[in-house]
Amino acid sequence: MGGSAGNEQLTAVVAGVLLLLLAIEGATLLRLESLLTVHAFVGMLLIPVVALKLASTGWRMLRYYRRSEEYVRLGPPPLLLRALVAPVLVLSTLVLFATGVALLVLGQTEGTLVGLHKASFVVWVGAAAVHVLAYAPKLPRLVRARARGLVLRVALVAGALLATATLPGADRLQDRVSAHVGLDMR
Numbered sequence: 001m002g003g004s005a006g007n008e009q010l011t012a013v014v015a016g017v018l019l020l021l022l023a024i025e026g027a028t029l030l031r032l033e034s035l036l037t038v039h040a041f042v043g044m045l046l047i048p049v050v051a052l053k054l055a056s057t058g059w060r061m062l063r064y065y066r067r068s069e070e071y072v073r074l075g076p077p078p079l080l081l082r083a084l085v086a087p088v089l090v091l092s093t094l095v096l097f098a099t100g101v102a103l104l105v106l107g108q109t110e111g112t113l114v115g116l117h118k119a120s121f122v123v124w125v126g127a128a129a130v131h132v133l134a135y136a137p138k139l140p141r142l143v144r145a146r147a148r149g150l151v152l153r154v155a156l157v158a159g160a161l162l163a164t165a166t167l168p169g170a171d172r173l174q175d176r177v178s179a180h181v182g183l184d185m186r
Contacts, residue, residue, distance in 0.1 A: 004070040011056040012142030040170030044163035048155040092124035104169045
């Protein structure tokens with residue numbers, strides 16, 4: 001299945017995977033000091049999946065505005081979603097993941113970058129909530145349909161490889177946080 005129907009189905013299946021991974025990521029926030037390694041691992045796992053979601057929705061937007069007949073027939077998303085929510089969601093997603101990667105690479109657990117990461121999360125969670133509530137009713141129907149999974153599997157494997165490769169850095173961050181609050185388990 002290709003074209004707009006295939007794009008819609010891919011976007012929905014990726015959204016379902018994102019909801020699951022984001023629920024895990026959100027659960028780590030409840031005990032971040034002890035779950036920082038898991039938080040960083042899942043964050044790295046999310047990057048290729050988020051990139052795939054941005055690519056599939058970006059493709060739909062591009063095809064719609066380039067006047068492709070089948071995408072025009074589907075119509076645009078509601079004005080509020082495409083004019084306000086989508087730009088805020090995309091920008092806050094990019095900032096959230098960029099700051100998360102920077103924190104991991106730089107080994108920082110406090111400071112301005114942590115503040116920017118937290119602030120981008122607050123903006124992101126608001127925009128993501130509106131987005132999810134707007135599209136959630138369509139998700140079960142689209143996910144039930146048989147979707148080609150190769151692209152999603154590639155994104156998940158890429159995410160698993162990225163997350164595994166960055167695990168030592170995440171572990172160092174965990175050690176730093178644990179030592180800072182007196183929970184060093186060594």
